[in-house]
Amino acid sequence: KNYFKLAVLPGDGIGPEVINESIKILDAISESFGYQFEYSYGLMGAEAIYKTGNPLPDETLKICKESDAVLFGAIGDPAFDNNPDAKVRPEQGLLRLRKELGLFANIRPLKTYPSLIEKSPLKREIIEGTDIQIFRELVSGIYFGEKYTDEEGQYAYDNCKYSREEIIPIVHMAFREAQKRRKKLTLVDKANVLDTSRLWRKICQEISAEYPDVTLDFMFVDNAAMQLILNPKQFDVIVTENMFGDIISDEASVIGGSIGLLPSASIGESNALFEPIHGSYPQAKGKGIANPIASILSTAMMLDYLHLEHAAHKLKESVEHAIENKYVTVDLNADLHYSTSEVGSFIADYI
Amino acid sequence: KNYFKLAVLPGDGIGPEVINESIKILDAISESFGYQFEYSYGLMGAEAIYKTGNPLPDETLKICKESDAVLFGAIGDPAFDNNPDAKVRPEQGLLRLRKELGLFANIRPLKTYPSLIEKSPLKREIIEGTDIQIFRELVSGIYFGEKYTDEEGQYAYDNCKYSREEIIPIVHMAFREAQKRRKKLTLVDKANVLDTSRLWRKICQEISAEYPDVTLDFMFVDNAAMQLILNPKQFDVIVTENMFGDIISDEASVIGGSIGLLPSASIGESNALFEPIHGSYPQAKGKGIANPIASILSTAMMLDYLHLEHAAHKLKESVEHAIENKYVTVDLNADLHYSTSEVGSFIADYI
Ligand SMILES: CC(C)[C@H](C(=O)O)[C@@H](O)C(=O)O
Ligand SMILES: CC(C)[C@H](C(=O)O)[C@@H](O)C(=O)O
Numbered sequence: 080k081n082y083f084k085l086a087v088l089p090g091d092g093i094g095p096e097v098i099n100e101s102i103k104i105l106d107a108i109s110e111s112f113g114y115q116f117e118y119s120y121g122l123m124g125a126e127a128i129y130k131t132g133n134p135l136p137d138e139t140l141k142i143c144k145e146s147d148a149v150l151f152g153a154i155g156d157p158a159f160d161n162n163p164d165a166k167v168r169p170e171q172g173l174l175r176l177r178k179e180l181g182l183f184a185n186i187r188p189l190k191t192y193p194s195l196i197e198k199s200p201l202k203r204e205i206i207e208g209t210d211i212q213i214f215r216e217l218v219s220g221i222y223f224g225e226k227y228t229d230e231e232g233q234y235a236y237d238n239c240k241y242s243r244e245e246i247i248p249i250v251h252m253a254f255r256e257a258q259k260r261r262k263k264l265t266l267v268d269k270a271n272v273l274d275t276s277r278l279w280r281k282i283c284q285e286i287s288a289e290y291p292d293v294t295l296d297f298m299f300v301d302n303a304a305m306q307l308i309l310n311p312k313q314f315d316v317i318v319t320e321n322m323f324g325d326i327i328s329d330e331a332s333v334i335g336g337s338i339g340l341l342p343s344a345s346i347g348e349s350n351a352l353f354e355p356i357h358g359s360y361p362q363a364k365g366k367g368i369a370n371p372i373a374s375i376l377s378t379a380m381m382l383d384y385l386h387l388e389h390a391a392h393k394l395k396e397s398v399e400h401a402i403e404n405k406y407v408t409v410d411l412n413a414d415l416h417y418s419t420s421e422v423g424s425f426i427a428d429y430i
Numbered sequence: 431k432n433y434f435k436l437a438v439l440p441g442d443g444i445g446p447e448v449i450n451e452s453i454k455i456l457d458a459i460s461e462s463f464g465y466q467f468e469y470s471y472g473l474m475g476a477e478a479i480y481k482t483g484n485p486l487p488d489e490t491l492k493i494c495k496e497s498d499a500v501l502f503g504a505i506g507d508p509a510f511d512n513n514p515d516a517k518v519r520p521e522q523g524l525l526r527l528r529k530e531l532g533l534f535a536n537i538r539p540l541k542t543y544p545s546l547i548e549k550s551p552l553k554r555e556i557i558e559g560t561d562i563q564i565f566r567e568l569v570s571g572i573y574f575g576e577k578y579t580d581e582e583g584q585y586a587y588d589n590c591k592y593s594r595e596e597i598i599p600i601v602h603m604a605f606r607e608a609q610k611r612r613k614k615l616t617l618v619d620k621a622n623v624l625d626t627s628r629l630w631r632k633i634c635q636e637i638s639a640e641y642p643d644v645t646l647d648f649m650f651v652d653n654a655a656m657q658l659i660l661n662p663k664q665f666d667v668i669v670t671e672n673m674f675g676d677i678i679s680d681e682a683s684v685i686g687g688s689i690g691l692l693p694s695a696s697i698g699e700s701n702a703l704f705e706p707i708h709g710s711y712p713q714a715k716g717k718g719i720a721n722p723i724a725s726i727l728s729t730a731m732m733l734d735y736l737h738l739e740h741a742a743h744k745l746k747e748s749v750e751h752a753i754e755n756k757y758v759t760v761d762l763n764a765d766l767h768y769s770t771s772e773v774g775s776f777i778a779d780y781i
Contacts, residue, residue, distance in 0.1 A: 160622060163621060163628040163629075163631045200552050201551050201659070202553060224587065228628070234591065235591070235592060235629040236625065236626060237626050238589045271511060272521060274587065274588055275586045278583065281583065297512070300676075301677050304655070304677045304680050305680050305681060308681065309551055325620075325652045326674075328652075329652035329655050329656050330655035330659065338656070
C-alpha cells in the first residue's frame, strides 16, 4: 500500500504552525519514497467552536473515521479555562474524538538526547540513558465517567469507572512492548485506596502469566511521581489509567530537557491519532518560535504505524541530524536559533 | 496552658523508630521549657491488624479524640499491597482516622537546605530558594467517595465528590497562609475535564474577593506536575484536592534532596495530626538508619499548633544545627553518618 488518507486537524494555538511543518515533511517523504498522502483538513477545538459552535464538527469526525491516520496539532484556549461556566469547551472535542475513534492507548516514548542533556532541570547523572515508554489508557476512567454539578452549584462529582474490557487491551499492548525492550513493566496505580486500581492490579497479575519473560511490578502513583525524578532509569515500560497517565506523562516530559521534542501516538482497533504533547501554548502563537520537532516526531510515529518503517527511520535520523547540528528553535538554543519553518525546512531538505 | 495530652501512634515500618526520637525531643523540651506532655500510645495500621484485626481499634480512636494533638509515625506493609483481595488494609486505618478527626487540611512546607542542595536530583539554580506550602484537602474527593467492585470482578468504580462545604474551609486556610507569605495562591485542578475541578475553581474565584492582596491563579494538574520540576520557585502557596495533592506533594518532596526531612500537619476544627511524609519504608525497618528529622520537624509543627512557638523555634534551630554540622543519617551523608537514635540525641541535647 502506498496511498494513504490522512486527516489533518491543526487545532488551536501553535497547532497550525507545527502541523504545517509536518505536512512539509510528508511532502518531502512522498517525493523521496514515492508514497501518496491525501490530506483532508478538519476543524477542531476552540477554532471549531468559534466557527461552528461545536468543538468537534460532524464533518471533522467523518474525515477522521475515514482516514488511515489523524495528524493533530493542539487544543486549548485560555478564554475557556478561566470561565468555569462555559458550556462548550475545546477539550470536549478532543475527548469525544478519542472516544469515537476508540483510541484506547496513548503512547509516549521518553528519551534523552545527548546534545540536549544540559537543558534538563535534572542532573546529567540522573537522566543520562533514560528510555521509558508510557502507556496511558485514554478512553475511560474519570475522564469519561458520569459527571454532575447540581443547579445551585452546591456539589459536583466525577465518577471513575473501569471494566475488565477497558483494561485488558492496553495491558496486553504494554506487555508486548516490554517484551521488545528491557522486559520490565510497571503498573502505576493507587491500589491502597482505589477499587479501580485494585482491578487494574488484578488484571495485570492475571495477564502476566502469558508473558513469563516480562517482570511486572506495581508502584503507587504518589511514589511513581517521586521515582520518575529521583531515578527515571529504573523504568522501562509503564502502564497506567487515564488520569494518572495524564499527570505522570507530563511530569516525565521534563526529563529530556524539552517538551518541544516529545511526540505521542493514540492507538485504537482501527484508527490512530498522532500529536505533539506540548499543547496549544497560546503565548507563542503566530510568533514563529514554536518547536516543530514534537509534531514531526509524531509524524514519524504515524509512519511507523502505517508500516512505512523506512521513511520513519529516515525522518528520525533527519531530526537527530538537525538537533546535533543545533538547527533548532529558541527553546533549545537561545543564542543562534531558527524559526519554526526554518527548522521544518532543514529537516525536510535532509530527507 | 502547659499541660498537653498527646496521642502517639508509632504505626508500621520505621514509624516506631522515628517516633521514639520525637518523644526523646519532647522530653528534652518539657525539661527546658517546663511543659508537661502526657503520652497515650495507640495501635494503628498493619501493626494493629496483626494484633487486633482492625487497622484503627476503637481504643486508638478514643485516645486520639481526647488528645490535644496526635503524633503519627507511618503506615503500610507490602504484604497487603501485593494482595488485591485483602479485605482489611492498613491504610484504611489512617483514612478513617483522618475522617473521624475531620482533618480536612494536609499541610506540607517545602524548603531547600543550603547544605543539602547538592543531594537534590535537580540542579542548584532550579531549586535554590524554593519555599512552597502545599494545602491538600484530606477528607473528601475520590478517597472517600463511594467505591464498588462487582462480585465477579468485572468492573469497579471510585466516585470523586466535592461539596461547597468541603472546599471552602481549606481554601480560606490557604488564602490566609498566602497573606502571611508572598501573597500568591495557585489552585491545582483539572478544570478542563472535571466537574469537581470547576467547582473548586468557582469557589476559589468567589473567595478571592475577600483576599484582595493575594493573587490567585489556576494551573492544570498535568502542567503543575511539570512546573514543579521546571521552575519550583514560581510557587508560593498551592491548594488542591485530595488525589492531586497526594501526587504533587510527593513529587515536590524530591526538590529539597531528602524526603527524610519533610514534615506534615493534618489539621481539623478541633484535632490535629503530625506525621513525617516518608511513609513506612519497610526495607529500613529495624536497621537504625531511618532519618528521624522528618518526624522531629513534624513535632515542631505540632508545637507551633499548640502555640508553643518558642519551643518550636528552638527545635527547628536545633535541627538546622544538626544538619549544618552534618550530624545526620546515611541518606544525607554516606561517608560519616550517625544512627537514627544518635541524630535524635544530638538534637535533644542541643535543646
Ligand atoms: C487537553 C486535555 C483534555 C488532555 C488530557 O487531559 O487528556 C491533555 O492534557 C492531554 O494529555 O492530551
Ligand atoms: C498511605 C496512603 C493512604 C496515604 C494517602 O494516599 O493519602 C499516603 O500516601 C499519604 O499521602 O499520606
